[in-house]
Amino acid sequence: MGDLLIGFMSFTWQQLVMVAVGGTLIYLAIRKEYEPTLLLPIGFGAILVNIPFSAAINQISGGVEIEGALTTFFKAGILTEVFPLLIFIAIGAMIDFSPLFKNPLLLLFGAAAQFGIFFTMSAATLFGFSLKEAASIGIIGAADGPTSIYVATRFAKDLLGPISVAAYSYMALVPIIQPPVIRLLTSKNERRIRMESHAKTVSKTALILFPITVTIIAGLFAPSAVALIGFLMFGNLIRECGVLNKLSLAAQNELASLVTLLLGISIAATMTADRFLQTSTLIIISLGLVAFIFDTAGGVLFAKFLNLFLKKKINPMIGAAGISAFPMSARVIHNMGQEEDQFNFLLMHAVSANVGGQIGSVIAGGLILALVK
Amino acid sequence: MFTQETINTLWQALTISLQGMTGIFVFMLMFFLIIKLIDKIFPKKENG
Numbered sequence: 001m002g003d004l005l006i007g008f009m010s011f012t013w014q015q016l017v018m019v020a021v022g023g024t025l026i027y028l029a030i031r032k033e034y035e036p037t038l039l040l041p042i043g044f045g046a047i048l049v050n051i052p053f054s055a056a057i058n059q060i061s062g063g064v065e066i067e068g069a070l071t072t073f074f075k076a077g078i079l080t081e082v083f084p085l086l087i088f089i090a091i092g093a094m095i096d097f098s099p100l101f102k103n104p105l106l107l108l109f110g111a112a113a114q115f116g117i118f119f120t121m122s123a124a125t126l127f128g129f130s131l132k133e134a135a136s137i138g139i140i141g142a143a144d145g146p147t148s149i150y151v152a153t154r155f156a157k158d159l160l161g162p163i164s165v166a167a168y169s170y171m172a173l174v175p176i177i178q179p180p181v182i183r184l185l186t187s188k189n190e191r192r193i194r195m196e197s198h199a200k201t202v203s204k205t206a207l208i209l210f211p212i213t214v215t216i217i218a219g220l221f222a223p224s225a226v227a228l229i230g231f232l233m234f235g236n237l238i239r240e241c242g243v244l245n246k247l248s249l250a251a252q253n254e255l256a257s258l259v260t261l262l263l264g265i266s267i268a269a270t271m272t273a274d275r276f277l278q279t280s281t282l283i284i285i286s287l288g289l290v291a292f293i294f295d296t297a298g299g300v301l302f303a304k305f306l307n308l309f310l311k312k313k314i315n316p317m318i319g320a321a322g323i324s325a326f327p328m329s330a331r332v333i334h335n336m337g338q339e340e341d342q343f344n345f346l347l348m349h350a351v352s353a354n355v356g357g358q359i360g361s362v363i364a365g366g367l368i369l370a371l372v373k
Numbered sequence: 374m375f376t377q378e379t380i381n382t383l384w385q386a387l388t389i390s391l392q393g394m395t396g397i398f399v400f401m402l403m404f405f406l407i408i409k410l411i412d413k414i415f416p417k418k419e420n421g
Contacts, residue, residue, distance in 0.1 A: 104408040111397040118390030125382040126375065134386055205415040213407050218400065359404065360397055367396045371389045 010052035014273035021276070022046030022268075025165070034172035037257075038145060038264045042165060045070065045268020046276075057269055070269040073262060078153055078160070083263040084146040085231045090256035091146070091358070092235020093248050095326075097210055099352040102198040106318065106349060108302070110356025113322030114364040115298025116141035120291035121368075127283050132156055135372045137284050140167045141291030142361035143174070144324040149267070150228060151365050155372065161271040162281040166288030174325045175332050177289070181296040182336060186316050190304070191340045193315040195349050204242065211236040218363065225366020232362055296320045299353070315346055321353040324361035330354040 025043030029036035048056045049070060057068040077083035100107055121138030129137060132155035139151040140163060148167040152160045170177065182191075211233035219226035239248045270276075299319030307313045317336055321329045330350035337346040375383075 101408055101412055104405045107401050107405050107408070108398070111394075111401040114397055115394065118386075118393050122383060122386040122390055125379060125386045128379060131382050131385055131389075134382070135389075201417045202412070203415045203417040206411045206417075209411050209415070210408065213411065214404060217403055217407065221400070221403075222396075356401070360401060363397050363400045364393065367393045367400075368389075371392055371396075 007052045012052075012273065014277050015050040015052065017277060018050040018271065018273045019047050021271075022050070028169070028172075032172075035168040037260045038164075038168045039172070041261055041264025042168070042268050042271070045265040046271040048265075049268055049272050057272065068269075070266060073266040074269040077262055077266050078149065079157070081150060081153060081227070083259050083266065084150040084153070085227060086255060086259045087146040087263065088228065088231035088362075089235035089238075090251050090259065092211070092232040092237075093239045093251035094256070095232075095236055095239075095355060095358060097207060097236065097240075097355060098202040099348060100355050101202040101206060102200050103349065103352050106322075106352040107356040107359070108306075109299050109319045109322030109353040110358070110360030111322070111363075112302030112319060113295045113299035113353075113357055114141065114360050116291040116293065116295030117364050117368070119294040119298075120287050123290060124283075124287055127280075127287075129280075131372055133159060135368050136163055137287050138291060139163075139365060139368060140170065140284075140288040141295050142324055142364055143167075143171055143292065143295065143329075144358070144361040144365075145171065146263075147228065147324075147361050147365035149263070151368055154369060158270070158275060159280070159284060160267060161276050162284040163288075164267045166285045169285075170288050170292045171325045171328070174292070174323070174328045177292050178296050178320050178329065178332050179336060181293050182300055182317050182320050182333075185297060185300045185304075188340060190316050191336065192344065193313050194341070194344050195315055195318070195346065196312065197345070197348060204240070207240040208237065211240070214359075218366070222363075222366050222370050224370040225363060228362045228366050229359075232358075292323070295323045299323065315344075315349070318346065318349050318353050321350040322357045322360065323354075324357040326354045326358055327351060329357070 022043040025039045028034040029040035056070045058071045117138045121134045124134035124137045136152040136156040145167050152163045215230045215233045218229045238244045299322040300316050303316035303319030317333045321333045333350040334347040337344040
């Protein structure tokens with residue numbers, strides 16, 4: 001009888017808190033639909049690993065360490081970087097680069113809106129984090145879960161849980177985070193600026209050559225970024241080549257679904273109470289918000305700066321769409337434009353900046369890997 | 374208020390931030406040029 005009750009008897013309040021954290025993530029995923037594909041597996045995994053003597057993670061029995069299934073997934077899929085890279089293939093297969101060909105200048109917002117990454121990295125050092133930990137926290141601002149996981153796996157494995165939770169939660173909260181920052185930095189007149197539409201079509205050859213050329217150029221300048229950008233572009237090549245439609249659809253659907261499922265639940269292997277219930281978790285989650293705010297500000301302010309020199313002004317809200325949260329950020333900007341002027345259609349431009357943000361976030365991840373020693 | 378080590382780490386972070394932001398803009402400018410070039414060499418041919 002005592003053996004059956006050992007789980008109850010050993011339950012600590014910290015584990016109970018973690019079960020509540022898991023429950024909250026599941027609630028947010030189901031009721032609020034905040035990134036459910038990731039937050040639900042992470043939430044359930046958090047419950048799974050915080051049950052006393054859970055066989056889902058490593059346990060010592062009779063002096064022998066028995067490996068748990070989630071630990072095995074974590075080692076095989078995350079420590080080896082396989083899961084994030086497979087997700088990049090899926091994302092690449094989902095991205096349509098043709099909006100960028102219509103107005104390539106908007107690509108630059110994909111650079112400006114990465115400002116939050118570096119601002120947060122610097123801010124994190126003031127809280128006593130090492131440079132590598134600070135870089136992993138800053139990369140939450142990539143607004144791109146797989147990039148955050150990829151960098152954190154290399155630099156700060158112990159912080160992977162809070163970093164992933166922050167990255168995916170704030171991506172879901174983009175419609176709440178971005179509008180106040182944009183309103184603070186722009187006038188009503190600026191938000192009403194209309195932009196010309198480009199009805200141009202793009203050749204298939206151009207769309208095929210783009211991922212290949214970008215991989216070669218990025219690889220030559222920053223070899224450490226080549227896995228990130230290369231897998232993304234490989235996925236895109238599958239999509240654009242026109243002869244691998246079955247593989248493209250499989251990457252966009254089955255591969256994306258399966259790996260996302262495993263990625264989420266594997267991350268939870270790091271969410272044991274002793275690792276997660278730290279002051280650092282609260283600081284990381286707060287800094288994640290700072291990263292998203294300064295990403296938005298960076299994009300908007302860069303657009304205002306460009307407007308000083310441009311004849312045809314850019315609606316500065318477009319700058320905020322330079323983050324990687326696709327297509328949510330583009331939709332937010334379009335809706336904000338319509339609130340100010342119902343005949344202002346910003347969606348196409350915002351999508352271009354948003355696609356630029358997807359490239360920019362991966363490049364930012366690669367550069368951080370190259371620069372932080 | 375902050376230890377010398379924290380200040381040193383902050384300084385490193387600021388240096389990396391400057392290099393990182395410059396790097397991203399350089400990459401994006403290169404991609405901008407690639408798009409312009411590819412689009413010029415392989416423009417969309419209209420049917421008919």
